[in-house]
Amino acid sequence: MIRLDTRDAGFADAFAALVDDRRESAADVTRDVATMLRAVKDEGAAAVRAFTIKLDRHDPDETGWRIEAATCAAAYAALEPELRAALDLAATRIRAYHEKQRPQDSDYRDAAGVRLGARWRPVDAAGLYVPGGRAAYPSSLLMNAIPAKVAGVERLAMVTPTPDGQINPLVLAAAHLAGVDEVWRIGGAQAVAALAYGAGPIRPVDVVTGPGNAWVAEAKRQLYGVVGIDMVAGPSEIVVVADARNDPEWIAADLLSQAEHDVVTQSILLTDNGDYADRVAAAVERQLDTLATGAVARQAWETNGAIIRVETLAAAMPLVDRLAPEHLQLAVDDPQALFDQVRHAGSVFLGRHTPEAIGDYVAGPNHVLPTGRRARFTSGLSVLDFMKRTSFLGLDESALAELGPATVALAEAEGLPAHARSVALRLRLNR
Amino acid sequence: MIRLDTRDAGFADAFAALVDDRRESAADVTRDVATMLRAVKDEGAAAVRAFTIKLDRHDPDETGWRIEAATCAAAYAALEPELRAALDLAATRIRAYHEKQRPQDSDYRDAAGVRLGARWRPVDAAGLYVPGGRAAYPSSLLMNAIPAKVAGVERLAMVTPTPDGQINPLVLAAAHLAGVDEVWRIGGAQAVAALAYGAGPIRPVDVVTGPGNAWVAEAKRQLYGVVGIDMVAGPSEIVVVADARNDPEWIAADLLSQAEHDVVTQSILLTDNGDYADRVAAAVERQLDTLATGAVARQAWETNGAIIRVETLAAAMPLVDRLAPEHLQLAVDDPQALFDQVRHAGSVFLGRHTPEAIGDYVAGPNHVLPTGRRARFTSGLSVLDFMKRTSFLGLDESALAELGPATVALAEAEGLPAHARSVALRLRLNR
Incomplete structure (x- = not known):
């Protein structure tokens, strides 16, 4: 686990390394x-x-x-x-x-x-x-x-x-x-x-x-x-944005619920209070000792975990967008204000009583979500992944008379005379 | 160009070969x-x-x-x-x-x-x-x-x-x-x-x-x-379903508007009238001689073109679905009846006055469409290709009390105790 503070001189580089760390299989399969x-x-x-x-x-x-x-x-x-x-x-x-x-x-x-x-x-x-x-x-x-x-x-x-x-x-x-x-x-x-x-x-x-x-x-x-x-999937990740008013044990369990999946998963806490960060770190250590999945979770947390102290939680949101996390928990009283700032995340868990695990099982939204910063450009699994769209158009003689001449002009400019002819013949133009 | 007839003994195999012919680059790039x-x-x-x-x-x-x-x-x-x-x-x-x-x-x-x-x-x-x-x-x-x-x-x-x-x-x-x-x-x-x-x-x-x-x-x-x-794109293709009441010159121009793009494009006519098929084939030959893009179009038509005579146009529609064409023209008086049968097509052009070229330029729907039978599972380019969806959920204490126990049961059954704990702690359950 690394500890970062936005006030530190080396923060920009250290954070960039965190963003670029894809933790994906190096094996050439x-x-x-x-x-x-x-x-x-x-x-x-x-x-x-x-x-x-x-x-x-x-x-x-x-x-x-x-x-x-x-x-x-x-x-x-x-x-x-x-x-x-x-x-x-x-x-x-x-x-x-x-x-x-x-x-x-x-x-x-x-x-x-x-x-x-x-x-x-x-x-x-x-x-x-x-x-x-x-x-x-x-x-x-x-x-x-x-x-x-x-x-x-x-x-x-x-x-x-x-x-x-x-x-x-x-x-x-x-x-x-x-x-x-x-x-x-x-x-x-x-x-x-x-x-x-x-x-x-x-x-x-x-x-x-x-x-x-x-x-x-x-x-x-x-x-x-x-x-x-569906998508190219990589190791899972969670970003938790939390103020000091959350029970540290709750937040520690949230971080570990991602870490226990696999040694390559990533759990990141962003908080505006350094003392609180210490308390969560200590709670993680305590819980790791009592977890049946502790060996996996410990390796994931020690290798890929991070706690980042930020000036304000609002200031944390641009960092969240750069991480474009699969899961984002906003453990604050007014999650909407922070959520309004988010551009890139797979799924967002709003408020103190919405641990990520609830979305893994019974809440309803899909838990198949973009990983490895892919929330920048792709979405969780949905009904649309199993459907496709056929566009259609129909013109009568009068509509073709209206749109045909522009089509002929463009087809000729692109050097496609059969395109032009297929319209011109129907318009009785002499081409 | 090959001529097929659904009544012929070898039709099933010949049609299957047409469906499987992807015409995609053999070069190992x-x-x-x-x-x-x-x-x-x-x-x-x-x-x-x-x-x-x-x-x-x-x-x-x-x-x-x-x-x-x-x-x-x-x-x-x-x-x-x-x-x-x-x-x-x-x-x-x-x-x-x-x-x-x-x-x-x-x-x-x-x-x-x-x-x-x-x-x-x-x-x-x-x-x-x-x-x-x-x-x-x-x-x-x-x-x-x-x-x-x-x-x-x-x-x-x-x-x-x-x-x-x-x-x-x-x-x-x-x-x-x-x-x-x-x-x-x-x-x-x-x-x-x-x-x-x-x-x-x-x-x-x-x-x-x-x-x-x-x-x-x-x-x-x-x-x-x-x-x-956007998608994996291959050579372009058109399937035209036409009865004998279309001007053969119009349909010939439609087939050639695809053929003139590239020597690997495919143009297929499905019609219920053998004499009409002959008339379109003759019109294609005539037009090829007067087309600036005739050399490309001729090679595409001779190599990949097909005319298939079917018993009825309704009976042609299952064949269309197997081809899952990028472009489908339904050149009949009542295109809706045939369109209702279509499951797989990129874009459909309804009626005698809707040549495919009108959709290439000015009609409005996108002309970037799935090729090589991919209309079975994917769609033309759309606004959605440039957007992504973030799901979200928020529970208060009472909602968590309702959904939490099932989450704990499932997490424990899956061997994920930190998932269970993140919920149980908030429910003040002793886990």
């Missing part, structure tokens, strides 16, 4: 992934099977490629009631929030008599990657699957690795709840390739979303254009 | 582009200058890096009046259409007392690639720049190659009209890298859009994630 994608494209299921035997240590021809809907339904039914109710509440609230994202079609006629508009339709099929192992989160499954279903996607195919053949009942229960149509027990770059190109029993999809390790992320990046993808 | 991007990232303006001297045969240190606003204004003022009026009409109509795309913010409180919403903001800076040479189209500049300006982007930086130092006055005039803030006379992959990373006088941008050759497209693909990009 580009070539390995390219080879794997090519193999799946050329050899289909045989390549997927071979990679799965090698990397996940089970043979899908024996363990089965697909997990049946009945198995998922049984996993849901077997959930402990409190947990099932929590998952139900999360699904209901996520659905309600995302239903408001459905885009409006338009269809109108303008003054020139031209019919104009745009029509949104869902993609035919979406693929959803769900990691195995430590990052196998049923909440992520809901956050990816529900927007696709709200968009109206008819076929939602999920892939999830089952290392050594082991399946995760909580993930299957969430798949049942979210209405996933197909569950395939494969993972890694080979599973992303199977979704994009199709392989054996797996038919190709149009969009692939969902989190994964560096190989999965690189596979999605390389397949972008063959299919749509 | 991946490694070359990666080297160029790395050089610009590491060496900045020096690398951009070296590539420009080598590839565009002028030295920006001598010819000047930047084209001044006054030069663009002068180019606009010097336009022949009819052409200037046409460009003005195009800009006005494009702006009017795109203003309707501005997204709505939301901000509401739900039954649990949770404040929820989403807020859209423009990116700070956008970069616009404008090709030189044959594909230097002022219309493309308008189609890229105006949505950015409608989005509210404050800094719009354009790059355009000036091979041998030659500038294109029509492009500069369009830059003036569209309100481009900076014009840099560089092109190629090195210019895309300069926009993404910054180089010398060029500050980095957040989003890069605009058409280009295979190197430019690959540079954008590789930089996706460092910046936002």
